[in-house]
Amino acid sequence: MKITYLDHMSANPLLPEVKAAMIDAINQDFGNPSSQHTVGEQAAEVLDRARGQVADLINCREPREIVFTSCGTESVNQAIKGIAFAHGDKGRHIVTSNIEHNAVIRSLRRLKAMDYTVTSVSVDDLGKVKPDDVANAIREDTILISIMHSNNEVGTLQPIEELVRVAKEKKVPFHTDAVDSVGVVPVDVQKLGVDLLSFASNPFYGPTGVGGLYVRRGTRIFPLLDGGVQEHNRRAGAENLVGIVGMGVAAELAKKEMTGRIGHSLKLKEKLLSELPNYIDEFIINGHSTETLPNLISISIKYIEGESVVLMLDDEKIAVSTRSACATGSLRTSHVLQSIGREYADAQGTLIVTFGKENTEEDVIRFLTALRDVVKTLRDISPLYRKSSPTAGLPLP
DSSP, X not given: OOOEEOXXXXXXXXXXXXXXXXXXXXXXXXXXXXXXXXXXXXXXXXXXXXXXXXXXXXXXXXXXXXXXXXXXXXXXXXXXXXXHHHHTTTOOEEEEETTXXXXXXXXXXXXXXXXXXXXXXXBOTTSOBOHHHHHXXXXXXXXXXXXXXXXXXXXXXXXXXXXXXXXXXXXXXXXXXXXXXXXXXXXXXXXXXXXXXXXXXXXXXXXXXXXXXXXXXXXXXXXXXXXXXXXXXXXOSOOOHHHHXXXXXXXXXXXXXXXXXXXXXXHHHHHHHHHGGGTOOSEEEESOSSSBOTTEEEEEETTSOHHHHHHHHHHTTEEOBSSOGGGTTXXXXXXXXXXXXXXXXXXXXXXXXXXXXXOOXXXXXXXXXXXXXXXXXXXXXXXXXXXXXXXXXXXXO
């Protein structure tokens, strides 16, 4: 039986055009872009073309502002630590939110061990940061604000433009982790006004192991890797040319197909949300209803344990997740769900469904049918479930 794959936030297959471009690069573009001979110059041209394709996806007008990295996590680390090390003489205070990805959280944890201080602002029950809270958190020694563009667990989009205006009033550099946004929804660095923006290739059907960091011209940032002068002296090490070629083609396709992909995901999302009450009761939809990623749905199902659902659905060849793949295996409750006010038991019963290009409405119905059976099985053995509950049969607000 074919796998019904509904975990596109964790990984995506390579598009045929991307795969073909990468194979062609393997066969032809083996040179080092830093070499001075003809083969190296040809490789440099290929690198520049891909940089332009990626820059165009986020409306970066100067491709030199794009720094290629190994992944989104490296991009986040480079942005946060790079700014911290470059501006440590001015101050050691950083503002963030309490729903960030582990790449941000653990980068800041490392800096705290080096005598930096961090203020983490709360979010509302829909997962949104309030600009006033960020403004109130800024101090004289604040050197960076880092707020994610979209949340990878509940999908809520942040008011980045408003937050950047707050940062600019105080002349504080602003970084946004846009790994789950770039290539999925329109991201325009000119409109957003951010100083740094982290992203990765795989969310928009490019290869894993390739990421990018937008660094606005004039932003002072310290390189984390010591070595050569690649990436305009901002990231040492020979570039992963084959992967970058794939990222460039994927970026070009993402921009071209953006409207169609969003419409397709929204159609499937609306289908699932409208049909869900016909299959299970007592659930909560997490995150903002409109200001959210079009391809993500977070569902907290009462009286069950999410990982059990994932495993039982996997037996039916249906792939979903419970939280960020980077946090899978942790026994802790999601800090994101705690931050939006979910009870511990409800947070533990959360599923994340993310759609992709190849998914269909038939996939949605197959998922819901299997989910109904799994939930019934788990609730029948759950000491928490009361069949006589007065709210049974009703979705929760």
